[in-house]
Amino acid sequence: DVQLVESGGGLVQPGGSLRLACAASGLSVSSSYMSWIRQAPGKGLEWVSIIYSGGTTYYTASVKGRFTISRDKSNNSVYLQMDSLRIEDTAVYHCAREARLDNGMDVWGPGTTVTVSS
Amino acid sequence: QSVLTQPPSASGTPGQSVAISCSGSTSNIGINYVHWYRRLPGTAPQLLIYRNDQRPSGVPDRFSGSKSGTSASLAISGLRSEDEADYYCAAWDDNLSGGVFGGGTKLTVL
Numbered sequence: 001d002v003q004l005v006e007s008g009g010g011l012v013q014p015g016g017s018l019r020l021a022c023a024a025s026g027l028s029v030s031s032s033y034m035s036w037i038r039q040a041p042g043k044g045l046e047w048v049s050i051i052y053s054g055g056t057t058y059y060t061a062s063v064k065g066r067f068t069i070s071r072d073k074s075n076n077s078v079y080l081q082m083d084s085l086r087i088e089d090t091a092v093y094h095c096a097r098e099a100r101l102d103n104g105m106d107v108w109g110p111g112t113t114v115t116v117s118s
Numbered sequence: 119q120s121v122l123t124q125p126p127s128a129s130g131t132p133g134q135s136v137a138i139s140c141s142g143s144t145s146n147i148g149i150n151y152v153h154w155y156r157r158l159p160g161t162a163p164q165l166l167i168y169r170n171d172q173r174p175s176g177v178p179d180r181f182s183g184s185k186s187g188t189s190a191s192l193a194i195s196g197l198r199s200e201d202e203a204d205y206y207c208a209a210w211d212d213n214l215s216g217g218v219f220g221g222g223t224k225l226t227v228l
Contacts (some may be wrong), residue, residue: 037163037219044206044219044222045206046219047218050216050217059216060216061214061216092198103167103168104155104165104167104168105163110162
């Protein structure tokens, strides 16, 4: 079975940090294009970041300089290090896979909830 | 304000057809592929259409996509009650160097 499972969410104060993990099975994160997408309460989907199979990374403007996407081939996992968290980062965070560049995200994880609040 | 513009809601009766529009610009839809996702309540998003008009295996041919210029459209024929969901368009934006989603369209089957 092809599967993605996120973990690492939780409650954190503004200015704090969290590291989200996305464990993959049935697919290789190193040969895929792996993204993080979030959905804030009552809002739509928002693209956050992507790491290409070649290692290139991109971020949405609001998280540049605060979030870092990475991957570990040995764990077949993708990570999102989130620093300087803001209240507006509160959302369910999903990881998703594209098998080829710009091919649509065909595998999604169920998501992990991040709540930034004092 | 989303980079891609979708109507917030759409509706139809069982058996009818409905179309959901997605408007962008020359830096996203105009030069890149459009993908469509469906989010059923309580579930992760599902890829419905990729690369403008391609259906992943398992997606019924009731769902079709098209693109013209800086706009795209998702058409659903033979509406069923289980089609009630939120639908999102998405594309890469060359100016932003990032992915962008539409604001989502809530489809109601009356």
